[in-house]
Amino acid sequence: MKNSCKKILVELRKNARESITNISKKTGIPTSTVFLKIKDCEENVVRKHTTLIDYAKLGFNHWQKTAIKLSDFQNRDFEKFLLAHPNVNSVYQINTGYDYLVETVHENVKEYMNFKKEMESQFRIEEKQEFQIINDLKRENFMTTIEEP
Numbered sequence: 790m791k792n793s794c795k796k797i798l799v800e801l802r803k804n805a806r807e808s809i810t811n812i813s814k815k816t817g818i819p820t821s822t823v824f825l826k827i828k829d830c831e832e833n834v835v836r837k838h839t840t841l842i843d844y845a846k847l848g849f850n851h852w853q854k855t856a857i858k859l860s861d862f863q864n865r866d867f868e869k870f871l872l873a874h875p876n877v878n879s880v881y882q883i884n885t886g887y888d889y890l891v892e893t894v895h896e897n898v899k900e901y902m903n904f905k906k907e908m909e910s911q912f913r914i915e916e917k918q919e920f921q922i923i924n925d926l927k928r929e930n931f932m933t934t935i936e937e938p
Contacts, residue, residue, distance in 0.1 A: 792935075793818050797826050798834070799935045805838055841929055844894050851895040852922040855905075856887040860915035864888065867912050876904055887916070 796816040879892040
């Protein structure tokens with residue numbers, strides 16, 4: 790990736806709503822080039838424009854990550870379940886003896902327990918390891934600065 794593209798992406802990672810003019814001023818790249826690079830990035834690099842949310846301020850006080858190992862070949866149905874569930878924020882396939890890392894957001898522990906019960910009643914889970922997120926120290930911060938050579 791060329792350095793000018795990285796500079797533009799760094800500015801967009803800091804503030805995706807930043808104007809092309811301001812990005813041009815901050816990076817020293819002409820506005821027409823910034824416009825074209827952003828279009829190119831949207832087609833080839835940027836997967837989705839989104840908003841980072843403080844879940845607790847919306848009343849979601851239980852944020853959980855769970856590593857899950859299924860006991861047999863139920864992966865496709867399990868993935869469909871996770872992708873359709875409204876409390877599932879992110880799902881990753883992993884390789885450390887577990888099959889998935891699932892991030893869920895709930896109003897409270899009771900709601901999480903209901904989700905867990907629903908999941909365990911539908912799928913044979915061989916092993917799981919649960920992690921409740923206590924504090925969000927750093928999130929979505931990669932590529933918000935650029936190191937000059």
